[in-house]
Amino acid sequence: MPAPIIKKYPDAASLAENVAQWLTAEALSKDRFSIALSGGSTPKRLYELLSTPAFVDRFPWDRTHLFWGDERFVPHDDKDSNYRMTREAMLDHVPLPAGNIHPVPFTGDIAAAAASYTQTLKDYFGDVQAGPAHPLFDVALMGLGEDGHTASLFPGSVALQETHAWVLPVTDGGVKQPRITLTYPVFAATKKVAFLVEGQAKASILAAVLGGDHRYPSARVTALDELIWFTDEAAFE
Numbered sequence: 461m462p463a464p465i466i467k468k469y470p471d472a473a474s475l476a477e478n479v480a481q482w483l484t485a486e487a488l489s490k491d492r493f494s495i496a497l498s499g500g501s502t503p504k505r506l507y508e509l510l511s512t513p514a515f516v517d518r519f520p521w522d523r524t525h526l527f528w529g530d531e532r533f534v535p536h537d538d539k540d541s542n543y544r545m546t547r548e549a550m551l552d553h554v555p556l557p558a559g560n561i562h563p564v565p566f567t568g569d570i571a572a573a574a575a576s577y578t579q580t581l582k583d584y585f586g587d588v589q590a591g592p593a594h595p596l597f598d599v600a601l602m603g604l605g606e607d608g609h610t611a612s613l614f615p616g617s618v619a620l621q622e623t624h625a626w627v628l629p630v631t632d633g634g635v636k637q638p639r640i641t642l643t644y645p646v647f648a649a650t651k652k653v654a655f656l657v658e659g660q661a662k663a664s665i666l667a668a669v670l671g672g673d674h675r676y677p678s679a680r681v682t683a684l685d686e687l688i689w690f691t692d693e694a695a696f697e
Contacts, residue, residue: 464670465688468696472658475692476505479656480515482690486599486652487520494584496529496600496642498611499542502656503601507550521556525584529600530612530641531564533573533629540637564640570629574640578627581646590626590649595684597650600642604657608665608676609633612641619643620677644680653683658692666695 469475483506487493497503510519528542536543543563551561562584565576581596588594602610613619614633622628622643630639647653655678657666669679670689681687 461682462685462687465686466670467688467690469690469692471692471694472502472505475502475656475658475690476509479506479654479690480509482654483510483599484515484519487524488518490598491523493520493524494527494597494599495524496527496597496646496650497542497546498529498601498603498656499531499545500603500656502603502658504545504549506601506656507546511550511553516554519554521554521560524556525560525562526551526556527562527581527584527597528564529602530630530639533566533570533638533640535566536563570631570638570640574627574629577640578625581626590645592649592684595649595651596646598652600647600650600653600683602647602653602655602678602681604655604662604666604669604678606661606665608669608673608678610655610678610681611647612639613644613677615675615677617677620680644682648682649684651684652686652688653681654688654690655681656690657695660694660697662695663697666691 531542532540534541562580565573567573585596590596612630617633619628619630626646630641669676673679
């Protein structure tokens with residue numbers, strides 16, 4: 461398990477700029493680049509930046525495949541959809557082939573949708589035992605909730621105990637809407653996991669998670685090669 465790497469920037473704008481530069485370099489270094497996206501306001505700023513002229517012509521969209529780390533079980537055009545946020549912030553403005561976009565489905569019941577997304581992942585990565593011999597994503601972007609959750613891994617959820625399945629429905633842990641999430645085994649088989657955290661409201665939970673307090677789901681996330689925390693100064697105040 462790699463030790464956390466902390467990269468701190470003066471403000472939210474410089475945080476987004478540096479993550480965009482880092483992500484672009486990671487993508488350019490791969491023949492085929494896969495990423496699990498996060499919802500939230502901090503990633504949204506990153507996605508908007510990637511769709512600007514400074515990045516859109518440099519990023520290798522044609523060989524990039526986008527997935528989602530979690531999603532609310534709502535239609536893709538719902539205001540609460542992570543897919544809709546990403547589409548409006550970035551996908552509508554970049555030359556990404558439609559076949560390279562792999563949203564969490566909203567079909568049937570939530571268990572069927574989770575099973576369908578599992579198949580989507582296995583179609584891309586192969587039906588493998590995820591781990592060092594068979595890595596999954598090149599990068600997973602993660603957020604940090606004020607309750608310590610990340611993706612849709614919430615305190616008290618049975619999803620925290622999963623050791624095998626790649627995708628699960630989440631209806632417990634105090635969630636207001638049913639969700640679908642990738643699991644710890646997937647993130648543990650990801651080459652580089654990058655948390656994006658900004659704002660003073662996150663300072664206390666960030667300190668607890670970085671201190672290794674496993675009561676909080678974010679503290680239990682691992683990666684194959686690098687576990688990086690991109691933050692602004694306010695998150696440490």
